[in-house]
Amino acid sequence: MHWHGDIHIDCATPTETDVLRALGVPVDHEPDARTRDLVREGIAELRRLAKPRGIFSSVTTEEFADIYRGEGDNNEPSPLADVFPKADELALFAATIGSTVTERVSELFNAGEYALGGALDAAASEAAELVAGNVARTVLAKARHAGRASEATRVLNYSPGYCGWSLTGQGALFAALEPCRIGVTLTDSFLMEPVKSVSGVAVVGPAGIHDFKDDYAFCGACRTHECRDRIAGLRGATPRGDSYEHA
Amino acid sequence: MSTLERIASHLERGEHDEVRTLTEAALGETLSAPDILEQGLIAGMQVVGEQFRNHEIFLPDVLMAAKAMNAGLEVLEPHLGTTAVPTQGTVVIGTVKGDLHDIGKNLVGIMLSGAGFEVIDLGKDVSPERFVDAAAESGANVIGMSALLTTTMPAMKSVVDLVRERGLGARTVIGGAPVTKEYADEIGADGYSFDAANAVECIRELTQRS
Numbered sequence: 037m038h039w040h041g042d043i044h045i046d047c048a049t050p051t052e053t054d055v056l057r058a059l060g061v062p063v064d065h066e067p068d069a070r071t072r073d074l075v076r077e078g079i080a081e082l083r084r085l086a087k088p089r090g091i092f093s094s095v096t097t098e099e100f101a102d103i104y105r106g107e108g109d110n111n112e113p114s115p116l117a118d119v120f121p122k123a124d125e126l127a128l129f130a131a132t133i134g135s136t137v138t139e140r141v142s143e144l145f146n147a148g149e150y151a152l153g154g155a156l157d158a159a160a161s162e163a164a165e166l167v168a169g170n171v172a173r174t175v176l177a178k179a180r181h182a183g184r185a186s187e188a189t190r191v192l193n194y195s196p197g198y199c200g201w202s203l204t205g206q207g208a209l210f211a212a213l214e215p216c217r218i219g220v221t222l223t224d225s226f227l228m229e230p231v232k233s234v235s236g237v238a239v240v241g242p243a244g245i246h247d248f249k250d251d252y253a254f255c256g257a258c259r260t261h262e263c264r265d266r267i268a269g270l271r272g273a274t275p276r277g278d279s280y281e282h283a
Numbered sequence: 284m285s286t287l288e289r290i291a292s293h294l295e296r297g298e299h300d301e302v303r304t305l306t307e308a309a310l311g312e313t314l315s316a317p318d319i320l321e322q323g324l325i326a327g328m329q330v331v332g333e334q335f336r337n338h339e340i341f342l343p344d345v346l347m348a349a350k351a352m353n354a355g356l357e358v359l360e361p362h363l364g365t366t367a368v369p370t371q372g373t374v375v376i377g378t379v380k381g382d383l384h385d386i387g388k389n390l391v392g393i394m395l396s397g398a399g400f401e402v403i404d405l406g407k408d409v410s411p412e413r414f415v416d417a418a419a420e421s422g423a424n425v426i427g428m429s430a431l432l433t434t435t436m437p438a439m440k441s442v443v444d445l446v447r448e449r450g451l452g453a454r455t456v457i458g459g460a461p462v463t464k465e466y467a468d469e470i471g472a473d474g475y476s477f478d479a480a481n482a483v484e485c486i487r488e489l490t491q492r493s
Contacts (some may be wrong), residue, residue, distance in 0.1 A: 061341045070297070071343045148353035151297070151346040157386050203434050225381030225434045257463060277393050 037127065037178055040091035040217050047170045048088035048133060050162035055079060058158035078155025082163055087134035090216040091172035092127040100126045100237060103212055106196075106205035114200025115248040115263075116237075125184055125240035126145035127175040127218065129193070130215035131167035132233035133160060160232045168193055168234035175238040190243045190270040196226070199263065200254050208233060243270040285322040286312060290355065294327030295334075297347025299354040306355040316362035321399070322487040324355045328397030336480040342390075345479075349393040371399040372424035375417045375453070379408035379438035384431035387459060390479040391427060397482045400490075411441040418446070418453040424490045425474075427482065440470040447471075455488045458482055474493035 053063070055075045061067055067075075095103065100120055104110070110117070120126060137160045144153030173189045179185035196205035206226040213235075215221075220233045228235060239246070246267050255261070284292070293301040302324075309319045321483045331348040334340040371383050374395055378388050385407045392402045403421055407415055418426050426446065439457045446455055456474035457467050458481075467475035474489055476482035 056343075061343065065341065067343070070347065074343055074347070141386070148357075150349045150353070150389075150393060151343060154342060154346045154386070155389075166319065203432060214434060221382075223381065225432060227381065227383055227432055227435075229383070230384055258462075259460070274466045 037094040037125075037175075037182070038092070039174065039178070041089065043088040043090050043167055043170055044129075044218075045083050045086060045088060048086055048163045048167045049057045049079060049083055050166060051220050052076065052079065052161055054162045055155065055159045058162050059154065071207055072198065074151050074155050075159075077152055078159045081140065081152070082133075082137060082159040085134075085136045085140055086160070086163055088132070088163070088170075090129065090131045090132070090167055090174070090220045091213065091215055092129040092175050092218075093213050094125060094127045094175075094213055095212065097121055097123070097126065099212070100113045100128075103128070104201065104205065106202060106208045109202035109204045111200035111252065111254050113204070114252065114254075115246075116194045116199060116201055116239075116246065119194075119239055119245050120237070122245040123241040124189060125179045127236045127238045127240070128236075129168065129171045129175065130213060130218065130220050130228075130233060130235040131164060131171045131240050132215075132218060132220050132228075132230050133167060134219065134232075135230035137163075137239045139233050152268075164232040164234050168236070172238040176240055179240050185240055188242065189240060190246075191238050191240045192246050192266060192270060193234075193236050193238050195234060200252060201236075206223065206235065209237075242279040243267075246270060286314065287319065287326070290319065290323030291327035293332065294324060294348055294351045295330050295372050297344060297351050299351040302351040303354040304357055306358040310362060316359045317422070319355075320359055320363065324352050324359075325397065325399045328352050328394075330420065332394055332398060332480055332483055336484075345390075345394070349397060352369075353399055357404060370401045371487065373401040373403065373421050374425045374427055375403045375405060375421065375423045376427040376429070377405035378407035378429045378431075379442070380408060380410050381438060382430050382432050383407050384433040384459075385429070387431070387479070388427075388429040390481045391429065391458070391476075394479045394483045395427075395486065396462055400483075400486065411438060411445045414442045415449055415451065418451055419449065422451045422460050425454045425456055425486050425488065427456045427458070430457070430462060433461045436461060436466065439466075439472065442481065443471050456482065456485055456489065466491060 141157045176191040197203040455475040458476040464475045474485040476485045
């Protein structure tokens with residue numbers, strides 16, 4: 037199973053709350069009108085400039101084991117090493133919103149328009165995550181369509197650089213997936229260009245396979261522990277943007 | 284309330300048009316440009332830094348205040364050219380070699396400028412040689428390095444080593460999402476900061492010590 041193509045901007049547009057949170061504004065803080073206007077302007081600019089695209093390619097458990105091993109730099113043990121053998125379907129993926137937004141952020145900062153630059157940067161980071169989520173849901177929808185997943189099946193993304201999967205794993209992932217087809221390339225330091233891109237593996241299976249505690253050795257250095265929310269989200273209501281629409 | 288206090292107050296609220304107008308008015312009142320800078324713009328930005336550190340305000344407020352500071356600086360700059368403006372010190376900043384993330388570094392630069400430091404921003408993907416050459420040429424007190432990738436963090440050690448090798452007096456400070464105090468200690472950096480407000484404190488402390 038393989039797919040790559042454009043994704044509708046509506047599927048890459050974060051909410052004001054998403055952007056405020058990305059800017060470090062606590063959820064229980066009521067922002068003033070100017071801050072709200074700023075965030076709206078950032079989102080509008082994002083919608084004007086972003087070119088969301090995605091790619092995925094299914095791999096077998098054995099194929100992924102090789103890719104995951106990468107250059108042998110992963111932490112052991114790690115959650116993904118335990119999770120992926122239990123998956124019903126695995127797909128390498130990459131998602132991006134293109135380079136224009138990042139260029140605009142630099143322009144704004146250079147012009148002293150720090151506030152709008154910051155809002156646009158935050159909106160862009162959220163947008164890249166939304167595109168990645170959209171690609172993952174496309175993997176799940178296609179697996180369901182092919183009869184390899186049920187309505188109860190869920191999908192969760194894991195990315196190199198997180199949860200014990202070394203960032204150097206990007207090398208093997210990119211060699212297998214070839215995200216250059218959507219304009220995403222890798223630098224010598226395993227950085228993706230455009231910067232606002234996300235890559236990894238979409239793990240399709242029962243929600244329960246992702247149940248792990250955040251007490252691995254490397255979890256101590258993690259500042260967000262956002263895996264807790266992501267795993268909890270698998271058991272909750274259908275996430276926003278579950279329908280996948282491609283431009 | 285004096286004009287300088289009003290400048291500081293409007294800057295704290297991120298009101299850039301008012302800051303620009305009041306800075307022009309202050310020059311018209313024959314206040315000196317360095318006084319307007321220090322007692323108006325920097326004074327306001329220091330309050331912003333404190334409020335941010337105490338979680339009383341958040342990043343959008345800081346960025347709006349920075350824009351207001353910039354508006355005032357644009358008015359002042361032609362008048363500062365021949366005047367020696369006292370600074371807190373000179374800081375060379377940049378994102379290390381191989382890393383293209385610069386929002387965090389930009390924010391540190393904004394906060395440092397607002398706190399009265401002279402900031403030389405080398406941008407992103409900066410080689411160890413460029414960091415050290417810039418520090419040597421400018422006589423910088425501090426080199427501030429940022430990294431968002433674990434794979435680029437070793438470049439920080441290269442800078443620290445090169446500073447020592449060349450016998451520069453500049454102190455080194457590191458920061459960025461994957462960077463820890465333990466890593467700073469391990470590579471022999473003089474300081475570590477976990478966010479932009481903390482970076483100002485850390486650098487201020489280092490410059491006062493030196």
